[in-house]
Amino acid sequence: MEMDETRNKTNESRKQINAFLGVVxxxxxxxxxxxxxxxxxAAAIFLLMSVAQDFFGDKGSVMYWVLGCTMLAGVILVFWxxxxxxxxxxxxxxxxxxxxxxxxxxxxxxxxxSLRTTCHILMYGGFLLAILGDSQWFLESLTPIGLTGAxxxxxxxxxxxxxxxxxxxxxxxxxxE
Amino acid sequence: xxxxxxxxIHKLRLQHKLSQQELADAIGVSRKTISTVETGRFxxxxxxxxxxxxxxxxxxxxxxxxx
Numbered sequence: 001m002e003m004d005e006t007r008n009k010t011n012e013s014r015k016q017i018n019a020f021l022g023v024v025x026x027x028x029x030x031x032x033x034x035x036x037x038x039x040x041x042a043a044a045i046f047l048l049m050s051v052a053q054d055f056f057g058d059k060g061s062v063m064y065w066v067l068g069c070t071m072l073a074g075v076i077l078v079f080w081x082x083x084x085x086x087x088x089x090x091x092x093x094x095x096x097x098x099x100x101x102x103x104x105x106x107x108x109x110x111x112x113x114s115l116r117t118t119c120h121i122l123m124y125g126g127f128l129l130a131i132l133g134d135s136q137w138f139l140e141s142l143t144p145i146g147l148t149g150a151x152x153x154x155x156x157x158x159x160x161x162x163x164x165x166x167x168x169x170x171x172x173x174x175x176x177e
Numbered sequence: 178x179x180x181x182x183x184x185x186i187h188k189l190r191l192q193h194k195l196s197q198q199e200l201a202d203a204i205g206v207s208r209k210t211i212s213t214v215e216t217g218r219f220x221x222x223x224x225x226x227x228x229x230x231x232x233x234x235x236x237x238x239x240x241x242x243x244x
Contacts, residue, residue, distance in 0.1 A: 026207030106210035106219055170209065 026104035028088065030170060033107050035085040036100060037114070037166030039078055040159045046074030047156035051149045114165040118158045125154040179217050183242050186215045189233045204228040 049071040056063050089097055100115060102108040132138040133147060142150050190200060197211045206225060213219035214229075221229075230237040 026201070026205070026210065030207055030209060104207050104210060105222060105225060106207060106213055109219060 026107065029102040029104045029107045032085060032088040032097070033100070033102065033111055033166060034170050035081055035088070036111075037163040037170070039081045039085065040163030041167070042074050042077035042081060042163075044074075044156045044160035044163060046071050046078065047152045047159065049074060051145050051152045051156070054146075054149055055144045110166055110169040113169070114162045117165060118162040121158045121161055122154065125158070129154065179220050181244055182217065182220060183244050184215065184217070185240055185242075186211070186229060189235070189240065190215075193233065200229070200232065203232050 049067050053064060053067040053071065056067065058064060100111045102111055129147070129150060139147065145153070186200075190197070195203075197215070198208045201208045201211045204225065205228075210219065210221070210225070214221050214225070226237050226241055230240045233240065
């Protein structure tokens with residue numbers, strides 16, 4: 001018990017010293033990656049809710065207002081997490097900050113895995129929209145949301161996948177023994 | 178889960194009375210990296226494998242082995 005307390009205090013001091021010196025630690029990289037995941041999820045909520053509002057909500061209905069509020073919450077969260085993530089500009093290297101390339105192997109693996117999956121979704125979804133975008137039957141099938149809505153769904157789905165994969169892979173479920 | 182790779186990090190950590198965080202700090206990775214390697218959810222690079230082996234002062238084959 002006493003040993004655990006000493007260990008925790010040592011870890012805390014180490015984190016404070018590293019933060020003061022601006023050292024890029026693996027933990028800092030993972031925290032920043034987690035923020036990018038949260039931003040993606042919040043942006044996806046905004047995009048998907050805006051489509052859902054077109055699809056389900058009659059103006060003035062309760063559903064319309066609920067979807068509108070959720071959309072607003074998504075926008076606020078995007079700004080909130082973006083502002084919070086700005087503090088990492090000092091603590092992560094510039095390459096990591098902009099291209100999501102990290103020195104810590106697991107953070108880099110999670111980042112690459114989520115970006116690769118997102119890239120596939122965008123690539124195949126974009127391909128379908130490009131091929132079918134001019135077809136009358138396709139546009140009719142999209143009637144409630146339109147082509148712009150379909151692009152929103154594609155972007156929202158891709159961003160949701162990106163964020164959820166990051167948060168899922170970084171979840172804290174491993175016991176430290 | 179890597180079905181082909183077995184590792185003895187947990188056993189070695191217990192022998193050396195090390196926490197995941199302490200091992201992570203010693204070789205310069207995150208605790209998450211150690212925990213995912215230990216549970217077989219992530220396969221590390223040769224560099225990390227060698228660093229772990231060097232830290233425990235054993236050959237890398239004693240840390241990682243094919244099933």
